[in-house]
Amino acid sequence: MTESKIKKIGVLTSGGDAPGMNAAIRAVVRTALSRNIKVFGIKHGYNGLINNDIQEMHLRSVSEIIHRGGTVLYTARSPEFITLQGQQTAAAHCREHGIQAVVVIGGDGSFRGAKDLSAQEVPCICIPGTIDNDIACTDYTIGYDTAMNTAVEMIDKLRDTTQSHERCSVVEVMGRNAGYIAVNTGLATGALVTLVPEKPFDVDKDIVDKMKFTRKIGKKHFIIIVAEGAGDSSALAKEIEEKTGIESRATVLGHVQRGGAPSLRDRVAASRLGYHAIDLLTQGITDRVIGFKSDDFVDYDIVEALAMHKEMDFSLLDISSTLSV
Ligand code: ADP
Ligand code: F6P
Numbered sequence: 001m002t003e004s005k006i007k008k009i010g011v012l013t014s015g016g017d018a019p020g021m022n023a024a025i026r027a028v029v030r031t032a033l034s035r036n037i038k039v040f041g042i043k044h045g046y047n048g049l050i051n052n053d054i055q056e057m058h059l060r061s062v063s064e065i066i067h068r069g070g071t072v073l074y075t076a077r078s079p080e081f082i083t084l085q086g087q088q089t090a091a092a093h094c095r096e097h098g099i100q101a102v103v104v105i106g107g108d109g110s111f112r113g114a115k116d117l118s119a120q121e122v123p124c125i126c127i128p129g130t131i132d133n134d135i136a137c138t139d140y141t142i143g144y145d146t147a148m149n150t151a152v153e154m155i156d157k158l159r160d161t162t163q164s165h166e167r168c169s170v171v172e173v174m175g176r177n178a179g180y181i182a183v184n185t186g187l188a189t190g191a192l193v194t195l196v197p198e199k200p201f202d203v204d205k206d207i208v209d210k211m212k213f214t215r216k217i218g219k220k221h222f223i224i225i226v227a228e229g230a231g232d233s234s235a236l237a238k239e240i241e242e243k244t245g246i247e248s249r250a251t252v253l254g255h256v257q258r259g260g261a262p263s264l265r266d267r268v269a270a271s272r273l274g275y276h277a278i279d280l281l282t283q284g285i286t287d288r289v290i291g292f293k294s295d296d297f298v299d300y301d302i303v304e305a306l307a308m309h310k311e312m313d314f315s316l317l318d319i320s321s322t323l324s325v
Contacts, residue, residue, distance in 0.1 A: 004282040008038045010054065010094060010102040013071040014045035014078075014110035017258055018129045018143025020266030021071040021105055026062035027274025028103050028127075033059055035282050040097055044074045045106070046081035046113050049090035054097055066267060069146070069259045075106075081113055091120035101286055103277050105129040105142070108306060111289055115302045123286030125277045126302060129270075131258055134178035136308035137300045138291020142273065145265040147174065147257040148184050154253050155189040159223060168211065168222040168240055168248040172233035174257045179312060181257070182227035187320045192222045194320055197229035198312045203236070208243045214325055215246070222246065272297075 011028045013021045025041070032039045041057045042048035065072055080086040094102065094117075101123045104114040107130035114124035128135040131147035151173050162169040171191075173181045179196025186194030192214065193207050201207075211222055224240070226233045237250040262270070269292070276290055276297050289305035291298050300308070 004035055004037055005284055006037060006100045006281050008040065008098045008100055009281065010040045010042045010049075010097070010099040011057075011073070012042035012045055012048060012102065012104055013073045013075045013129065014104060014106035014113065015075065016107065016130060017071050017075045018131045018141070019069040019146035019258070019260055019262035020142035020270040021075075021129050022065040022068050023262060023267045023270035024105050024127055024129060024142055024274040025071065025073060026066055027271045028277060029057050029062045030059060031275045031278040035278060037278070037281070040099055041073050042102070044078075045076040045110070046078040046086070046090060047076045048073075049093050049117075050078065050080050050086050052093045052096070054093065067261050069261055077109075078113075081116075087116045087120050090117060091122045094122045101125065101281055103127060103281075107132065107141075108135055111302055111306055115287075115306065118287050118302070124302070125281055125286060126289040126305070127273045127277055128289065128291050131181065132175055132178045133180040134310060135289070135291065135305075136310035137289055137298065137305040139294070140269055140292050142266055142270045143258070143262070144180070146260060146263045148181055148188070149263055150257050150260055151181060151185045151253055152188050154256065155185060155223065155225075158251055159189065162221045162223060165247065166220045168224065168237070168244070168246050170224045170226060170233045170237040170240065170248060170250045172226050172228055172250065172252040174253070175227040176229040179227040179230065182225050182230070183312070183316045183320070186225040187316055187323075189223060189225070190324050191225040191320060192219075192324045194225045194317055195230040196227045196312065196317075199314065199317070201230075203239055204243070207240060211240070211244050211246065217325065219325070
């Protein structure tokens with residue numbers, strides 16, 4: 001194996017946390033150390049670079065974290081880092097520690113930050129970590145599977161009480177700009193209707209008429225899944241009750257979806273991505289977003305990756321709709 005020219009790197013988690021971020025940190029740290037690269041943990045996302053909250057990590061710094069949700073490096077949204085002054089301060093602190101490259105684990109906002117940091121001559125490698133799975137250049141983002149499994153577990157519990165009371169449950173899942181969690185949980189929980197920000201809907205035609213029709217053919221309770229960004233779940237439950245006469249309740253699953261032990265899929269994805277990030281750095285390859293296409297690694301220039309667009313596969317909604325009658 002060629003000896004890496006990069007001898008010191010930093011690693012940070014940024015934006016919304018996601019289960020599996022810890023497994024990714026562990027993979028970055030241990031792979032780097034195996035290649036004689038020193039690793040510095042940067043706390044609280046880009047804030048840690050600005051505030052010089054940076055500590056060297058060792059093999060045992062990442063013990064007992066592969067199975068834990070959250071991120072031991074903490075995460076943050078850093079308004080200061082969006083300014084040029086913040087980026088210059090961050091880069092100066094990297095130089096002070098001799099950090100030659102930074103591994104950024106986060107979503108597309110965090111990757112915009114990485115692009116700006118690399119413009120300050122601190123190259124970066126980006127690992128997709130967000131429950132939303134809304135990074136265009138990869139099929140998969142760390143945290144997505146765990147979040148969906150958590151949502152399904154919660155909705156199964158709701159189904160019991162919805163069924164006993166013969167009600168309608170309007171369940172809001174996370175996804176301000178993306179409906180990937182919603183479409184899959186909708187299909188997996190037998191939701192009558194799933195609403196996503198990517199597709200406009202009509203309450204009367206898409207929900208009320210379908211509820212009335214399915215009630216006529218024997219359906220007694222109803223689950224409607226709403227992605228956070230698709231509409232107000234409380235207002236929708238009220239409207240449904242008024243228009244159908246069926247007692248309706250809204251439940252917002254919220255941040256529970258971001259926590260908990262990562263699933264096998266997330267631990268494996270995170271470990272592979274962390275390992276691959278260091279593989280690229282060792283070869284002198286930087287300023288890339290890495291990910292998976294058909295389970296193989298891919299990597300794209302950060303600017304190119306940020307310009308890509310992910311199309312939602314609406315066929316899952318069609319399947320859901322056919323099966324839920
Ligand atoms: P995510 O990475 O999960 O999409 P955010 O969009 O909140 O989360 O971004 C996380 C952080 O990345 C921001 O708080 C900010 O510090 C940094 N960031 C986001 N957008 C930019 C930008 N355009 N320029 C520089 N930094 C950015
Ligand atoms: O990006 C992940 C995510 O959980 C989105 O699904 C959600 O819209 C947003 O973060 C919530 O962010 P906050 O932590 O600011 O409530």
